[in-house]
Amino acid sequence: MNAVLAGFRGFAGYLGRVLGADAYKKYLEHHEASGHTSLPLTEREFWRDRTDRQDTNPQGRCC
Amino acid sequence: MGTMPDGTQRESTNNLTQGSARGTAQLDDGVVPDPSLPPTSVDESVRDAADRAWTPAKIALWAAIALLGGIAWFMLAIIRGETVNAIWFVFASVCTYLIGYRFYSKVIERYLTKPNDRRATPAEYKADGKDYVRTDRNVLFGHHFAAIAGAGPLVGPVIAAQMGYLPGTIWIIIGVVLAGAVQDYLVLFFSMRRGGRSLGQMAREELGVIGGTAALIATLLIMVIIVAILALVVVNALGESPWGVFSVGMTIPIALFMGVYLRFIRPGKVMEVSLIGFVLLMAAIIGGGAVAGTEWGAAFFHLDKVTIAWGLIIYGFIAAILPVWLLLAPRDYLSTFMKIGVIVMLALAIIVVRPEITVPAFSEFAGRDNGPVFSGALFPFLFVTIACGALSGFHALIASGTTPKLIEKERQTRLIGYGGMLMESFVAIMALVAAISIDRGIYFAMNAPAALTGGTVETAAAWVNSLGLSGVNITAGDLAQTAKDVGEQSIVSRSGGAPTLAVGLAHIMQQFIGGTAMMAFWYHFAIMFEALFILTAVDAGTRVARFMLQDSIGNFVPKFKEHSWRPGAWLCTAIMVAAWGAVLLMGVTDPLGGINTLFPLFGIANQLLAAIALSVCLAIAAKRTAPKFLWIVAAPLALAAVVTITASFYKIFSPVPAVGYFANNAAFAKALADGKTSFGTAKTQAAMEAVVRNTMIQGWLSIIFVVLSIVVIITAVMATIKALRNTAAGLPNAEHEDPAQASRVFAPAGFVPTAAERDLVAEWNQLPAGDRLEKSGHH
Numbered sequence: 023m024n025a026v027l028a029g030f031r032g033f034a035g036y037l038g039r040v041l042g043a044d045a046y047k048k049y050l051e052h053h054e055a056s057g058h059t060s061l062p063l064t065e066r067e068f069w070r071d072r073t074d075r076q077d078t079n080p081q082g083r084c085c
Numbered sequence: 086m087g088t089m090p091d092g093t094q095r096e097s098t099n100n101l102t103q104g105s106a107r108g109t110a111q112l113d114d115g116v117v118p119d120p121s122l123p124p125t126s127v128d129e130s131v132r133d134a135a136d137r138a139w140t141p142a143k144i145a146l147w148a149a150i151a152l153l154g155g156i157a158w159f160m161l162a163i164i165r166g167e168t169v170n171a172i173w174f175v176f177a178s179v180c181t182y183l184i185g186y187r188f189y190s191k192v193i194e195r196y197l198t199k200p201n202d203r204r205a206t207p208a209e210y211k212a213d214g215k216d217y218v219r220t221d222r223n224v225l226f227g228h229h230f231a232a233i234a235g236a237g238p239l240v241g242p243v244i245a246a247q248m249g250y251l252p253g254t255i256w257i258i259i260g261v262v263l264a265g266a267v268q269d270y271l272v273l274f275f276s277m278r279r280g281g282r283s284l285g286q287m288a289r290e291e292l293g294v295i296g297g298t299a300a301l302i303a304t305l306l307i308m309v310i311i312v313a314i315l316a317l318v319v320v321n322a323l324g325e326s327p328w329g330v331f332s333v334g335m336t337i338p339i340a341l342f343m344g345v346y347l348r349f350i351r352p353g354k355v356m357e358v359s360l361i362g363f364v365l366l367m368a369a370i371i372g373g374g375a376v377a378g379t380e381w382g383a384a385f386f387h388l389d390k391v392t393i394a395w396g397l398i399i400y401g402f403i404a405a406i407l408p409v410w411l412l413l414a415p416r417d418y419l420s421t422f423m424k425i426g427v428i429v430m431l432a433l434a435i436i437v438v439r440p441e442i443t444v445p446a447f448s449e450f451a452g453r454d455n456g457p458v459f460s461g462a463l464f465p466f467l468f469v470t471i472a473c474g475a476l477s478g479f480h481a482l483i484a485s486g487t488t489p490k491l492i493e494k495e496r497q498t499r500l501i502g503y504g505g506m507l508m509e510s511f512v513a514i515m516a517l518v519a520a521i522s523i524d525r526g527i528y529f530a531m532n533a534p535a536a537l538t539g540g541t542v543e544t545a546a547a548w549v550n551s552l553g554l555s556g557v558n559i560t561a562g563d564l565a566q567t568a569k570d571v572g573e574q575s576i577v578s579r580s581g582g583a584p585t586l587a588v589g590l591a592h593i594m595q596q597f598i599g600g601t602a603m604m605a606f607w608y609h610f611a612i613m614f615e616a617l618f619i620l621t622a623v624d625a626g627t628r629v630a631r632f633m634l635q636d637s638i639g640n641f642v643p644k645f646k647e648h649s650w651r652p653g654a655w656l657c658t659a660i661m662v663a664a665w666g667a668v669l670l671m672g673v674t675d676p677l678g679g680i681n682t683l684f685p686l687f688g689i690a691n692q693l694l695a696a697i698a699l700s701v702c703l704a705i706a707a708k709r710t711a712p713k714f715l716w717i718v719a720a721p722l723a724l725a726a727v728v729t730i731t732a733s734f735y736k737i738f739s740p741v742p743a744v745g746y747f748a749n750n751a752a753f754a755k756a757l758a759d760g761k762t763s764f765g766t767a768k769t770q771a772a773m774e775a776v777v778r779n780t781m782i783q784g785w786l787s788i789i790f791v792v793l794s795i796v797v798i799i800t801a802v803m804a805t806i807k808a809l810r811n812t813a814a815g816l817p818n819a820e821h822e823d824p825a826q827a828s829r830v831f832a833p834a835g836f837v838p839t840a841a842e843r844d845l846v847a848e849w850n851q852l853p854a855g856d857r858l859e860k861s862g863h864h
Contacts, residue, residue, distance in 0.1 A: 034356070037425060040227035041418055043355035045218075052214030069352040072215065073410035078648045080409075080628035082482045083417070083621050085237035085311055085473055085691070 045072065116203045116827045123848040125828040126202030127841045135839055154180025162251060168441040171518045175436060178258050178514045182507040185262035190503040193267060196714040197706055198274045200495035205828040207280045207490055220491040222500055222832065229488045229505045231421040233480045235618040237473025238513035240318055240582035243520040244684055245470040246528065247458035250521050251446035252467050260475030261510035264721035268695055269480045270502035271702040271718065276485035277492050278822045284485045284698055290821045291704040296800030300697050303793040305633050307690040309661065311479065312626040313668035314687040315619045317679055320393045321581030322612050327386035328572055332373035332609055333616040336416065339365045343415035359422045370609050374572055394673045398666035405627040405658045413624050420621045423614045431515050431590065434597040440522040449554055457533035459684055460743040465732040469688030474513025476725060478694025480506065496834035519589035526559030527567055531585050534681055535578040536766030545577040572605030580680045587611035630661045671779045686783060689732050693794040696725040700801030707808035708818040726798055733791035737784060746784035753777045
């Protein structure tokens with residue numbers, strides 16, 4: 023049963039990463055690793071910025 | 086020197102300086118790796134040795150795959166029994182994909198793309214934590230697949246099933262291995278080497294102003310056609326279906342709610358909001374059945390196709406000017422979520438249920454050019470009817486969009502580009518299986534235009550039985566019962582592919598979960614996810630097209646280049662929506678039955694885009710490989726060019742009215758001039774005038790497409806010849822790649838790491854955490 027649960031968790035985690043749910047985490051990692059001294063965007067600011075940039079830089083979805 | 090032929094790990098870091106200089110003969114790549122880091126690439130000779138080490142177990146495995154694939158193909162193509170089991174489709178396709186991936190894509194990698202893991206990818210050297218982010222290969226595979234696969238591979242194979250299962254199956258499987266996946270892989274790789282540049286920019290650089298401009302205009306027109314015909318598929322699926330209209334309509338408030346939730350309530354909780362959205366979607370499907378069951382619901386949501394088309398046009402305009410966060414982004418999450426889930430479920434269901442297929446390998450229509458579902462002969466029209474799944478030019482826009490900015494290591498492009506397209510091809514095979522698992526009589530009754538079936542169950546059954554198809558004998562009761570099972574008022578003449586797929590899927594899924602009581606749910610579930618994919622594609626396509634138009638007009642009126650200038654944005658959006666809306670209305674009101682005449686145009690447009698993408702790849706490949714390996718690109722390009730140009734010529738010059746736009750135009754114009762009030766399937770003079778108008782527009786669109794594509798192909802061939810001459814004369818070719826920078830990370834290339842990759846990963850894992858996480862010089 024635990025194996026089933028773990029498998030389901032794994033799939034859910036994978037699906038989340040495919041959707042880009044970990045984007046903010048990766049942004050923070052990048053911010054820290056690249057040695058910026060300024061404060062990183064807050065989570066709310068980051069997601070706002072992310073969708074707002076798509077307004078001026080749309081990506082096609084396929085047929 | 087320093088090579089490890091046995092694939093063992095280097096002993097200590099003291100050897101690293103030596104290690105990074107190993108194989109200097111092939112490593113004249115201008116990359117100076119950081120000596121304090123482990124190698125960023127598996128040694129060339131180690132990888133070669135592993136590739137060439139054919140152990141008995143490996144030989145046995147590949148022999149078994151080849152044998153199983155061979156048997157499956159034999160069952161599909163040679164054995165002529167009463168039925169064939171669907172499992173053979175799975176084996177034939179998967180075994181062929183595995184062989185194509187393991188052998189053919191490696192040939193392309195070795196002789197054409199020549200990836201170099203010592204080089205940093207754009208995700209590394211342009212890393213910004215937002216657009217350019219190194220992404221785990223398994224995650225990126227899912228991400229890329231979700232971006233390329235939509236309604237296309239679900240619809241084309243269904244329509245192509247008119248000719249029997251075998252022509253479509255062969256084209257989907259062989260086409261993807263030799264053409265579709267090659268295009269996706271090459272475009273992805275070349276774009277990655279250019280910092281993630283778009284196809285249009287690469288065309289401009291490689292083909293010059295004329296070729297680049299022709300490619301840009303063609304791309305814009307092709308997007309309009311593709312969006313219009315995808316929208317037509319939705320309209321046909323929702324017309325006269327209160328249940329469908331309600332549940333698909335509900336996706337809009339659901340997406341709006343999700344957008345607000347993500348923006349203001351819990352930002353970034355993507356998985357959480359997707360789950361909420363999914364539950365709401367299921368509620369909308371179930372609720373749709375209840376609403377459609379009530380008298381007011383059935384009356385209120387019972388809309389004819391023209392009304393739905395206008396609704397979609399208005400929706401398309403509003404959706405494209407709303408901010409992304411409100412509608413597009415949340416629906417994108419929902420669509421991706423559904424896509425992965427549905428495809429996994431469908432694959433499981435087909436493997437578990439293993440339906441028996443009664444459709445013949447070649448149907449009575451395979452040798453004719455007047456089939457009721459799509460008109461035209463097998464060559465070239467089958468090859469354009471199935472575009473997505475075999476060769477889809479639209480993918481070139483994705484493979485030169487987001488994905489190249491997320492790739493972690495160069496060698497992973499083979500898995501993502503080539504492998505991702507194989508996966509889409511498998512979706513197309515499953516759609517084909519679902520469509521042919523239903524009774525053939527029902528298939529033709531659903532997919533022929535109302536002008537032929539007469540629109541009622543009695544006339545449709547009589548018409549289908551009059552076709553003289555072997556083993557087909559349906560009654561009006563069968564058609565009525567199927568409609569009742571799936572919760573629709575009628576299934577007669579529900580063309581467009583989506584309803585047929587939904588019936589097929591419901592037929593398979595109910596054997597897997599739920600029984601006949603669940604058929605209506607599964608049917609509307611299928612309609613819902615197809616509509617979801619298509620609405621996302623319509624919305625995103627309109628936006629992309631609007632930006633392309635703004636940039637083009639901006640060359641003359643600079644103000645238009647300012648993307649935040651509202652009047653310009655709205656005007657360009659309106660122009661693009663008007664363009665696809667006009668084609669959509671043309672298809673909806675076409676007395677000849679929209680899909681029948683327009684779907685070939687969709688495939689032609691899509692594959693002309695493929696020809697353009699492959700032309701750009703050819704011009705680039707000519708600079709980096711020996712002429713004898715150019716056939717890797719030249720062969721699919723020649724195929725795409727021959728198919729699309731022949732199909733266009735038929736559409737333009739064929740004297741058969743059902744095939745040629747101008748022949749049809751002339752026939753109807755003559756009838757009008759003779760003062761007839763009805764002609765063929767057009768019952769009124771207004772309808773006849775509509776045919777005259779539509780065929781003229783479609784004909785001219787075909788002409789413009791084919792001329793633009795020929796211009797692009799010619800400029801590409803000229804660029805190729807020039808590059809080959811330069812190489813022969815020892816002159817350098819203009820290089821548009823970004824300069825090579827040393828990579829500072831390592832990750833395996835495929836799903837399963839090789840022994841050498843595992844050793845290297847272990848070596849990287851031993852680095853102190855601080856050193857390992859350090860990103861390439863970005864400050």
